[in-house]
Amino acid sequence: MNITRIIASELSATVSQIQAAVDLLDEGATVPFIARYRKEATGGLDDTQLRTLAERLQYLRELEERKATVLKSIEEQGKLSDGLREQIEACDNKTALEDLYLPYKPKxxxxxxxxxxxxxxxxxxxxxxxxxxxxxxxxxxxxxxxxxxxxxxxxxxxxxxxxxxxxDAELIGRLRDKLWAEAEVHAQVLEGKEKDGEKFKDYFDHREPVRTMPSHRALAVLRGRNEGVLTVALKYQPDETLVTEQSAYEKIIAAHFKISDGHKWLRDTVRLTWRAKIFLSLELDALGRLKENADSDAITVFARNLKDLLLAAPAGRLPTLGLDPGYRTGIKTAVVDDTGKLLDTAVVYLHQENNALATLAALVKKYGIKLIAIGNGTASRETDKLAGELIKGLPEAGLHKIVVSEAGASVYSASELAAKEFPELDVSLRGAVSIARRLQDPLAELVKIDPKSIGVGQYQHDVNQTQLAKSLDAVVEDCVNAVGVDVNTASAPLLARISGLNSTLAQNIVAYRDENGAFDSRRKLLKVPRLGEKTYEQAAGFLRINGGKEPLDASAVHPEAYPIVAKMLDDLHISAADLIGNRDKIRQIKPAAYTTDQFGLPTIMDILAELEKPGRDPRGEFQTASFAEGINEISDLQAGMILEGVVSNVANFGAFVDIGVHQDGLVHISALADKFVQDPREIVKAGDVVKVKVLEVDAARKRIALTMRLNDDADSGSPKNGRPSENAARNNRSGSLKDKGQREKNVGNTAMADAFARLKK
Incomplete structure (x- = not known):
């Protein structure tokens, strides 16, 4: 109950709400299931609150277990007093607990x-x-x-x-807080590393308060240290005063133990204690805390970008031609039907344009292709131009071409999953299949790829990999369940992300489907090996069956609520098929008349919303960006150009935009809007199509500064000195390349330009 009260206070919820959610989690319920189908129990806690709750629950339970271990250890030593027990039991974090345990810890x-x-x-x-x-x-x-x-x-x-x-736990806690509040991180280049460490040039002599250091700069500095380019230390007073002056920290230690100013031996003891013992320990703590905070921020950014990417609007189920660009190896081509099934493959070459056009035209005519998905890698521009010629030559085909990100396609191509799906297909051609499918339905295809390979992260290889994987898995799970899947067409990797299912059950569903044909009802899922009632309860509401025996099986209405809908149908004297989608009839229903102890008003309202728009897709509208003709490389850019692009990545310091030159440009946070912006996501998210102006171009360092404030003056000269402040929203130099944020872009990031065109019937 103590843990429940703590979490309730942190989430501004009632104890009963939190306790209900804890009980459900302990029973094995998933976050998507609780958020969607147990609103009455939790008082409507959403998936974000439930994820936070689950994390805090784990932390606080681990803290309680550690307290028990510490108390037992001290008691066995015969040193546990009532006062010490109270202090330990009152600890609300692991750091304070370890401070108290330190004098008694076996060493x-x-x-x-x-x-x-x-x-x-x-x-x-x-x-x-x-x-x-x-x-x-x-x-x-x-x-x-x-x-x-x-x-x-x-x-x-x-x-x-x-x-x-x-x-002394009280003293160490006080010194730790003071050091965190006042100390600065000092980064310096190691002698002789100036040339090798050019990418860390901004940190060759850099000082910044540790408490306010942004995650991207912290991770950059720590990476520089790990690569042997920078030294990183914590500074709490000017170097020249260390020898001659007593620090404020030494004075605090002396005052804590009532040591007089005139006792030189004790004063020297205090100085040695601080400089040779306490500071070294607290410096490690502070840098560890900096890394932990930076990891948390970076993982949050990654998770948000991934969510936006996974929930990008699908182009829809249309026959699609996937083109994986290439010069020497040619353009790898794959045709998939409206369900994503591979129909044909080919390889064409840019230097044989006539042959390439003839081959592609034949594929278009043979398979009735409507969409062309073009990977955004090397030779993407030339391939896009070839596709344009193909469209001009076949006006009657009604073709549409869209450039999509191929980030992660090569990872999928070489994966065990791709090898199992296409054992006879060349690895390079598997990438073309993935490119075509991710245009049809980004979510269904991207779940097959390790999220870390999709290219929307910031310093993703530097952060805590366990926490990163856990966070990204949660995002994928939430996105898949928010959209729902067709159980008769979904792949095993997609099914494995459904609430209650795992890889084994997903494979069992696919195997049963292959052997017995399509499922005609949700209840038939119970015939799948190892899929029991509990799993069925967790998963059924997120699995769709179109054209089955029960019309409600195609909706997000959970089978447990079917009796409620049956009562509505009886009262209206209408069939389910006639009620679903009939707004007038649905609005005749009075929700309060159907509430029960199990199903309250929130669930009834969800049922009615689902009946009105069954199986509705929460993803946005289909949109595309038109990259400027003749702008193919960074050398083609000039300051002052206004271009259209796609937001590929959003960081805490701004947004990266793909403008079609194989190098994303940065719109600094201060150049996103004509107002102060606290969080870039207030203005843009990954996948958004935006207009930007080129402010500065540094072709040598592959740096592009952009602004979304189209009235800003472009800079035709060299980068300016100084870094834009948070209040520089009205400064037309705010996008300067000298800004620290531009230099912190993960070199491995590629544009995720999954922007699509709204097809006309």
């Missing part, structure tokens, strides 16, 4: 322990308690075989006091 034999064994603890106590005594004189009373002289005695006493000072 290797230290100098302080050896000094205690040699009888020097009383000397340390005396020197601290009675500061009027002369240390040398006091030490002479504690000499023995192991302590031959006063110097050895004082060294031992100092080691004991240093350990005591460094293990």
């Amino acid at each position: 290797r034999r230290t100098k302080a322990q050896i000094a205690r064994e040699n009888g020097l603890q009383p000397l340390a106590d005396v020197l601290l308690a009675d500061q009027s005594q002369d240390p040398e004189t006091a030490a002479n009373a504690y000499l023995n075989e192991q302590v031959p002289d006063s110097k050895a005695a004082l060294d031992g006493a100092r080691a004991i006091l240093m350990e005591q000072f460094a293990e």
Whole structure:
């Protein structure tokens, strides 16, 4: 209940809401299922709140387990007092708990322990308690075989006091907070690494408060350290004062233990404790906290971009020609039908344009192709031009061409999944299949690819990989369940993301479908091996069956609510087929008349909304960007050009936009709008089509500065000095390439230009 109250307070929810959600999670219910079908129990907690709840629940439970371990350890040592127990039980984070445990934590034999064994603890106590005594004189009373002289005695006493000072939980907590609030990260280039570390040039001599350092700069600095280019340290006062002046931190330690200003030996002990023991530990803590915060921010950015990408509007189920561009190896071509099934493949070459056009035209006519999906990699521009010639030559075919991101296509091509699906197909041709399918339905195709290979992350290889994978898996699960899947056409990887299912059950569903034909009802899913009632409860509402025995099986209405709909039908004297989609009839239904203990008003309203628009797709409208003719390479760009592009990635410092030159440009956060922007996602998201003006171009470093404020003055000269501030929204130089954010773009990011055209009937 203590954990429940804590989470309730953090989420601004009631204890009963949180307890209900915890109980459901403990019973094995998934977040999508709870968010969609258990609103009455949780009071309408959404999937974001439930994800946060689940994470905090795990953390706080781990904290409770650690408290129990710590208490047991201290109790076994015979050192557990009532006051210490209360302190431990009151801890609300793992760091504070470990601070309290530190003096009692089993450790290797230290100098302080050896000094205690040699009888020097009383000397340390005396020197601290009675500061009027002369240390040398006091030490002479504690000499023995192991302590031959006063110097050895004082060294031992100092080691004991240093350990005591460094293990005082209250003091360490105070120093940690002060250091985090005031210290600066100082990055410097290692001698001789200037040339090799050119990409880290902005950090060759960089200082910034650790507390406010943005994630992209923190990760860049830490990467520079890991690559042996930069040194990274925490600075808490000017270097030149370290030798001559006592730091504020040393003064805090002295005051905490009531050490007088005139006691040189104790003052020296304090200085050694801070500089040789406490600071080194707290510096590691602070840099670790910086990395943890940066990881969290970067993972959040990645997750948001991935969600936008997965929920990009599908082009729809139309026969599609996928083109994977290439010069030397040719354009790999794949034809898929309206269900994504591979029909044919070919390879054509740009230098044989007539032959290429003839081959592609034959495929268009043979298979009734309506869409052409062009990968955005090398030779994409030339391939796009070839597709344009094909469309001109076949006006009667009604073709539409769209450039899509091929990020991750090569990963899919070489995967075990692709090899199993297309064992006889060349690896290069599998990429063309993926490009075609991701135009038809981005979500269905991209779930087959490791999210980290899709190219919408920021320093994704530098962050905590376990947390990243967990976060991205949650995003994929939420997106797939938000859209729902057709159980008779979905692939095993797509089915595996459905609430309650896993890879084994997904494979079993596909195998049963292949052996017995299409499912004609949701209930038939219970015949699938190892799919029991509990799994059916979790999954059924997200699985669609079109054209089956039960019309409701094609909707998001859960089978457990079918009796509610049956009562509505009886009251209206109408069939399900006649009610579904009939807005007038549906609006005659009074929701309150159908509420029960199990199904409250939220669920009834969801049912009515689903009946009105059954199987509605939450994804947006289909849109496309028109890349400018003749702009193929970064060298073709000039300051002042106004171009159309697609947002490929959104970071905390701005948005990257694909303008068709194989190098994304940056719209700094201050150049996104004519107002102050706190979060770039307030203005744009991945996949949005936007108009931008080119501010500056640095072809040598492959840097493009853009603005979405089309009245901004472009810079025809070299990059300006200085970095735009957060308040530079009205400064027409705010997109300058000198901005730190531009330099933090992950080199591996490729444009995710999944922008599509709304097809006309």
